[in-house]
Ligand SMILES: Nc1ncnc2c1ncn2[C@@H]1O[C@H](COP(=O)(O)OP(=O)(O)O)[C@@H](O)[C@H]1O
């Protein structure tokens with residue numbers, strides 16, 4: 001093939017590969033195209049593309065062309081040496097003597113396959129090697145500048161294809177997870193609403209009759225004690241049911257122009273006694289830069305109380321809660337952080353704490369965070385958490401600052417949200 005024809009072939013192959021990377025073609029098809037076209041363009045024996053498995057650190061087969069199944073069945077290749085070399089040199093490595101070069105993991109098998117020479121190319125993204133492209137030749141030969149720069153460009157395109165596939169895969173997994181959770185949550189919500197509704201009335205009856213009876217029995221009698229237990233436990237059931245109804249009800253926020261710092265102060269006052277009794281000090285750093293914003297004061301207060309109560313319960317005795325409010329750098333959101341020195345949340349629980357009914361407490365309902373999450377999302381905001389076991393937890397709430405009441409008419413934020421945060 002004359003030089004001009006060869007350059008034209010390279011150009012065509014590069015264009016085909018590049019087009020397929022940037023179109024909707026599946027990554028496997030792109031990689032199949034890479035190994036086939038590269039083999040043909042270089043009149044090679046075959047080519048093989050291995051992708052680095054980030055968990056096992058092994059180079060796994062992505063695509064191959066022109067090689068026998070027997071040769072390919074050698075399995076994954078340990079990446080350590082191969083990648084370190086490739087990354088260090090960051091260029092094409094020509095393996096002239098396949099029997100003695102340590103980069104060849106199965107030299108005898110390669111020889112039997114009829115391979116006499118190899119080219120290794122790193123597939124890099126930024127500072128990382130994501131795989132390698134190896135091209136096999138049946139006899140020793142030299143390479144022109146054009147040939148080498150062609151294979152380097154093909155390797156770059158392959159790395160892009162792998163990167164794109166990883167992003168799509170991660171997005172798909174996140175989306176699937178969210179879809180399942182959303183479905184579970186809305187089914188739970190419907191069930192909770194139905195059960196809460198059915199139980200609320202009989203409970204009111206039990207409470208009424210027990211309260212009437214307790215007035216009629218003598219003080220300090222066993223019967224009175226028993227009735228008091230019934231009343232106490234029924235009241236507890238009613239409060240759980242109340243939380244459930246609150247959680248499942250599709251209540252629109254009733255927004256008024258409000259001051260977030262005043263709501264924080266109010267929530268802190270409600271829990272004053274608990275802080276004192278459990279020797280918990282409070283540090284407040286509230287920024288007065290935050291403008292008044294339209295929100296449902298009662299709901300937001302409930303969120304702060306829920307989070308502060310959780311912090312108190314996590315600390316138990318002797319500790320500190322730091323509550324901060326400030327404006328986001330773009331000045332469009334109020335940010336509130338509630339940080340405690342409590343027991344922390346184990347890593348494996350972090351993705352569950354916003355789920356309804358998830359609780360690690362003996363008497364917990366597991367609804368506080370689920371309700372809080374729903375409220376904040378209904379205000380167009382977000383709530384996230386970071387935590388370290390035995391050190392403490394920090395919840396961050398972001399609420400958009402609404403300068404006018406948008407609760408009338410279409411409002412993007414006010415649809416009830418039934419998905420979890422993606423932490
Ligand atoms: N500040 C915190 N520190 C440690 N764990 C927390 C904290 N906040 C929430 N959690 C964990 O999240 C779970 C769910 O909280 P929540 O929805 O309020 O339900 P409950 O308080 O009834 O258990 C808790 O049981 C606890 O395990």
Ligand SMILES: [Mg+2]
Pocket residue numbers: 306309310368369
């Ligand atoms: Mg709670």
